[in-house]
Amino acid sequence: MISGLQVALKNAIDVIAPPATPLEDFTYHWKQLMNFYVNHLSDRKASIESSGIPRHLDRLLEILLTEEKGEDSPGPCLEYLLQHRLLDLLATLAGAETPPGMRLVCLSFLRKLLGRSKHPLLHHVSVYAPVHRLIALCNGHLASPIEAEEIQFLLTLCFLVCKYPPLTRIVNDASSVHRENSVPKEDTEKIDAQRITYVPARKRNNSNPLFEPLNTQAVMLINPNLFATDSEGKLSHRPERYATDKNTSTQDILDKIPKTTRNTSTRSSGSISLKDVESISESSSPVSQKLPQDPLPVTNQVVSNTNDYGSSSQVPVSMASASYKVENKFQDPTNLRIDSDFASDNNMEYMKEHSKNHTFLEVPPVTENSKCFLVDALISYLNTADNTVRVRACEGIMVLASLDDSAFAHAVSRSDLPTVLSKRLEALYNSIPAHVDPNDVDEVDVTWGLDSPMWTNDNKFPGCRQVAAFFMWLDYCDQLIREAHLEVGEAIAKTITVSFFDKVITPALVDHHVVLITALLTKCLKEISSPLLSTEISHWLVGQHRDPELPNVWTTPILHRLIDNCCTESNDLTLETLKLFEEMIEKRNEHILHCLVLTYLITRGYYDNSAADSAIASWSDEEDEREREKKGTVDLSREQNHSRTLAPTNIHRIINCFLSLVPRQLQTDSDVNNYERYMADWEKQYSTVLTDCALLAWPLEAVTIDDSASSDSRPEADHCSARFYMGPFLTMILDKVSNIPNQRYEINLQLTVVISRLALLPHPYLHEFLLNPLLPLAPGTKSLFACLQRVVKQLVSDVPKTQDYKHILRSTRQRLLENCSQEPVKENILYDSVIITEEFCKELAAIAYVKYHRSM
Incomplete structure (x- = not known):
C-alpha cells in the first residue's frame, strides 16, 4: 500500500516537474561551480572544501563517465565540454590557484577524465591546449605539496600517448605553448590573479562578460546561444529548474549579452600548428580531425599567463563563445572529428573594430627542434625528495623513451634527458x-x-x-x-x-x-x-681499436692504468683490480676478451712449428692441413663436440702434468686424484660459458696460419715467433703467477680465479696456451705451466728449510680449506703459497678434463 502511494507520488512529481536530463544536470553543476567566483568577492582565501568546487567537479566527471556507458558515440555533455572550452577555464583557474587547492582538484579532474574516458580526447584543441598549460604548471624544481597529484597527471598523459602514439607530437610539442618574454614573470602572475579571480580592491571590468554575475547564470557566459531554439541548430534546455533568481528569466539574461559577443569564435593559446595536427590525424592517428585553414583571432580580453619556465603566454579569459562546433558527434570512436565554422561577417567586422584595443592570439609554428614538453616536465621531478614521486617520474620517462616513433626519439635524444x-x-x-x-x-x-x-x-x-x-x-x-x-x-x-x-x-x-x-x-x-x-x-x-699493441706502447690508458694498479705495493688495490678483471672476463663481452687476450693469441705466435714432437703434442700434420683448408672458422655452437684442440688425445698426459707438478714432499692431500671434487662445479660453470659464448663465432681449432707467401713483403715475419708478445694483460698475469711465493693468500687466490675464468673460455688458442703443458713453445715464450714450475722450484727450495714443515703444511691446509675452529695462527705467506699452488693445479686439471669431456 505504502509503496504504491510512493510510486504514484513519484509519477505525479515527474509530470509536474520532469527529471533533469544529463545535460541539464551537467550545466547546473558547472553553473554552481562558477557561482563561487561570483559570490566570494571579498574572500580570496576561502577553503576549496567550503566552496563545493570538488563536489561539483566530481559530479561533472560522474555525469561524463555515466554518459559513455552503453554508447559508442559521445553524448551531449562531452560535446558541451569540448565545444565550450570548459577545460581551458579550469586550466586558467588552476594557474591562478584560487581558491587555494584549485590546481589539485583541476589536475585530478582532468587526469580522471582523460584516463577513464573510452574516447581519445587528447587530439582536440579544447583538450590539449589546457593540458599543455597544466603541464607547464607541473614543475618539480619547485617544492610543491601536490607533487603526487602532479606526477600522476603526467603519468596519465604518458600512458595515453603510449596508447595513441600518433598523438606524441601534440602532447610533447612545447612550441605549441606560445610564450611572450616581454612581460616579467612577477607582473604576469599579478595580472593573471587579478583577471582570473575577484580582487576586492579592484573594480570589476564589466566589459569582460565572464565575471558578470547575471543572477548566477555563470554557465550562460560560456555560450549564450546554448539555450537557443532547435530551429537555430542549438540544443534545447530548461533553465527554470536551475535559476536561483526566480524573477530573472533566461531571455532577460540573454538580452544583456551583446549579440556579437555570443557569436564570437575563440581559440586557445595552447593550440599547435593546424597543418601539423591535420597531417598527423590524416596520416596515422586513430583520430581524424578537420580543422580550419586559417586561425581565427580572438576579440575578448587576454590574460598573460606565466608558466614555470619563466616565459609568458597569452591566454584568453573570456569563454564567451565556442570555437568549434561538434557536428558528427563521434559516431565512430576511432574516427573522431571536429568541424569548425568560420566567423560570420558580423563577427569579422566586430573583430576589425576592436583590433586596436584587443590582443590577438597567433598560433606559433612548430619547429623541427621543438622541446619535448612532457619529457621536460618529468625530468624536473628526478631530483625531488619524495622517492615515490621520483620513481613515478622515472616510469613516465621510460614510457616515452620507449615509443616507436623515430621523430620523437630523435627529439628525446637531443633533449636534456x-x-x-x-x-x-x-x-x-x-x-x-x-x-x-x-x-x-x-x-x-x-x-x-x-x-x-x-x-x-x-x-x-x-x-x-x-x-x-x-x-x-x-x-x-x-x-x-x-x-x-x-x-x-x-x-x-x-x-x-x-x-x-x-x-x-x-x-x-x-x-x-x-x-x-x-x-x-x-x-x-x-x-x-x-x-x-x-x-x-x-x-x-x-679502447676501440682491435689490433694488438706493441710492447711498452700505451694506446688504451684505462687498461694500462688498471694493469699498473695490479703491480703496486698496495695489496688492497691489487686485490680489487684483480676482481675488476675477473668481472671483465665474466661479462663475456667479445670486444673486451678480444682486446684483452685473444688478439695476441690468434696468430699462434707462441707455437713452435719446428719442434720435433709437434705431431704428438698437438695434432698430426694431416689434421693441420685439413683444418687449414677449412680456414679454422667452424662455428662452435654447431660442432663443438668435435674440437680436437679442446679434446686432445693425450688428455691423460696433460692432467698428469698438472697433478704431478707439486712434488710429493710438499703435497698435503694424500689422494692425488682428488681433483675430481672440483669437476661438478666446473661442469656447471662450463655449461653456462658455452651458452654465453655460442654466438661469438670463435674458431673451432687452433691452426697455424701459413703466411710464408707474405714473408717477402714483411721480412720481420720470419722472426715473428721469436718476438711473440702476449699482451700487457697476460704478461702481468704470468708475472704475478711467478711471484706467488711472495704474495698474500688473498691476492694469490683471486689470481687463480682470474686464470680459471680465462681457462674456461672455449677459445682454442687460449685453451691450448693455458691448458696444454705439452705444447711446443717458441723460444723465449712464457707459459702458465712454466711459471708454475718456477714457483714449485722456489717452494721446494725454501719450505724444507723450516723444521717440522710437514706439520705446518697440514695445519695451514686445515686453516685455509677445512675451516677448522682453532686459535688464530700467524699468516705465513710461504706455506699459504704451497696450498694455493697445489689446489690450483687440481683446478686446472679438472677444467681441462671437463672441456675434454664436453668436446668429445
Missing part, C-alpha cells in the same frame, strides 16, 4: 663517503623501483644508503637504455660513458681513494646488462 641522467649519476657518486669499506660494496643488491630493501637500518655498513642510491640510479639508467628506442638508448649510453666514466672515473683511478673507486667500478660493470651501455663501457675500458 641524457645529460640530466649523467649529472645525477655523478652527484650520487660524489655523495658516497670515502670511508666505505670496499668489501661491503658488492653486498648492495638494489633495483631502481620501489621493491628494493631499505638500506638505512643500523645493521648495514656506514654509507650504505649513499651506495645504494648510486646503484639504484645506475640500474635505472641501464634499464632505460635497454627499453628505450635505439636512438635514445645510444644517446644516453654515450653521454653516461663520456660524462661520467671518462670524465669522472678515469682521473679517479689514480686518486688516493682508488681502492673504493675500483670496487665501485667492478660493481658497476657487474650490474650493467644493456648491450648498448656494455658496448660503450667496453670501449672505454680496452
Whole structure:
C-alpha cells in the first residue's frame, strides 16, 4: 500500500516537474561551480572544501563517465565540454590557484577524465591546449605539496600517448605553448590573479562578460546561444529548474549579452600548428580531425599567463563563445572529428573594430627542434625528495623513451634527458663517503623501483644508503637504455660513458681513494646488462681499436692504468683490480676478451712449428692441413663436440702434468686424484660459458696460419715467433703467477680465479696456451705451466728449510680449506703459497678434463 502511494507520488512529481536530463544536470553543476567566483568577492582565501568546487567537479566527471556507458558515440555533455572550452577555464583557474587547492582538484579532474574516458580526447584543441598549460604548471624544481597529484597527471598523459602514439607530437610539442618574454614573470602572475579571480580592491571590468554575475547564470557566459531554439541548430534546455533568481528569466539574461559577443569564435593559446595536427590525424592517428585553414583571432580580453619556465603566454579569459562546433558527434570512436565554422561577417567586422584595443592570439609554428614538453616536465621531478614521486617520474620517462616513433626519439635524444641522467649519476657518486669499506660494496643488491630493501637500518655498513642510491640510479639508467628506442638508448649510453666514466672515473683511478673507486667500478660493470651501455663501457675500458699493441706502447690508458694498479705495493688495490678483471672476463663481452687476450693469441705466435714432437703434442700434420683448408672458422655452437684442440688425445698426459707438478714432499692431500671434487662445479660453470659464448663465432681449432707467401713483403715475419708478445694483460698475469711465493693468500687466490675464468673460455688458442703443458713453445715464450714450475722450484727450495714443515703444511691446509675452529695462527705467506699452488693445479686439471669431456 505504502509503496504504491510512493510510486504514484513519484509519477505525479515527474509530470509536474520532469527529471533533469544529463545535460541539464551537467550545466547546473558547472553553473554552481562558477557561482563561487561570483559570490566570494571579498574572500580570496576561502577553503576549496567550503566552496563545493570538488563536489561539483566530481559530479561533472560522474555525469561524463555515466554518459559513455552503453554508447559508442559521445553524448551531449562531452560535446558541451569540448565545444565550450570548459577545460581551458579550469586550466586558467588552476594557474591562478584560487581558491587555494584549485590546481589539485583541476589536475585530478582532468587526469580522471582523460584516463577513464573510452574516447581519445587528447587530439582536440579544447583538450590539449589546457593540458599543455597544466603541464607547464607541473614543475618539480619547485617544492610543491601536490607533487603526487602532479606526477600522476603526467603519468596519465604518458600512458595515453603510449596508447595513441600518433598523438606524441601534440602532447610533447612545447612550441605549441606560445610564450611572450616581454612581460616579467612577477607582473604576469599579478595580472593573471587579478583577471582570473575577484580582487576586492579592484573594480570589476564589466566589459569582460565572464565575471558578470547575471543572477548566477555563470554557465550562460560560456555560450549564450546554448539555450537557443532547435530551429537555430542549438540544443534545447530548461533553465527554470536551475535559476536561483526566480524573477530573472533566461531571455532577460540573454538580452544583456551583446549579440556579437555570443557569436564570437575563440581559440586557445595552447593550440599547435593546424597543418601539423591535420597531417598527423590524416596520416596515422586513430583520430581524424578537420580543422580550419586559417586561425581565427580572438576579440575578448587576454590574460598573460606565466608558466614555470619563466616565459609568458597569452591566454584568453573570456569563454564567451565556442570555437568549434561538434557536428558528427563521434559516431565512430576511432574516427573522431571536429568541424569548425568560420566567423560570420558580423563577427569579422566586430573583430576589425576592436583590433586596436584587443590582443590577438597567433598560433606559433612548430619547429623541427621543438622541446619535448612532457619529457621536460618529468625530468624536473628526478631530483625531488619524495622517492615515490621520483620513481613515478622515472616510469613516465621510460614510457616515452620507449615509443616507436623515430621523430620523437630523435627529439628525446637531443633533449636534456641524457645529460640530466649523467649529472645525477655523478652527484650520487660524489655523495658516497670515502670511508666505505670496499668489501661491503658488492653486498648492495638494489633495483631502481620501489621493491628494493631499505638500506638505512643500523645493521648495514656506514654509507650504505649513499651506495645504494648510486646503484639504484645506475640500474635505472641501464634499464632505460635497454627499453628505450635505439636512438635514445645510444644517446644516453654515450653521454653516461663520456660524462661520467671518462670524465669522472678515469682521473679517479689514480686518486688516493682508488681502492673504493675500483670496487665501485667492478660493481658497476657487474650490474650493467644493456648491450648498448656494455658496448660503450667496453670501449672505454680496452679502447676501440682491435689490433694488438706493441710492447711498452700505451694506446688504451684505462687498461694500462688498471694493469699498473695490479703491480703496486698496495695489496688492497691489487686485490680489487684483480676482481675488476675477473668481472671483465665474466661479462663475456667479445670486444673486451678480444682486446684483452685473444688478439695476441690468434696468430699462434707462441707455437713452435719446428719442434720435433709437434705431431704428438698437438695434432698430426694431416689434421693441420685439413683444418687449414677449412680456414679454422667452424662455428662452435654447431660442432663443438668435435674440437680436437679442446679434446686432445693425450688428455691423460696433460692432467698428469698438472697433478704431478707439486712434488710429493710438499703435497698435503694424500689422494692425488682428488681433483675430481672440483669437476661438478666446473661442469656447471662450463655449461653456462658455452651458452654465453655460442654466438661469438670463435674458431673451432687452433691452426697455424701459413703466411710464408707474405714473408717477402714483411721480412720481420720470419722472426715473428721469436718476438711473440702476449699482451700487457697476460704478461702481468704470468708475472704475478711467478711471484706467488711472495704474495698474500688473498691476492694469490683471486689470481687463480682470474686464470680459471680465462681457462674456461672455449677459445682454442687460449685453451691450448693455458691448458696444454705439452705444447711446443717458441723460444723465449712464457707459459702458465712454466711459471708454475718456477714457483714449485722456489717452494721446494725454501719450505724444507723450516723444521717440522710437514706439520705446518697440514695445519695451514686445515686453516685455509677445512675451516677448522682453532686459535688464530700467524699468516705465513710461504706455506699459504704451497696450498694455493697445489689446489690450483687440481683446478686446472679438472677444467681441462671437463672441456675434454664436453668436446668429445
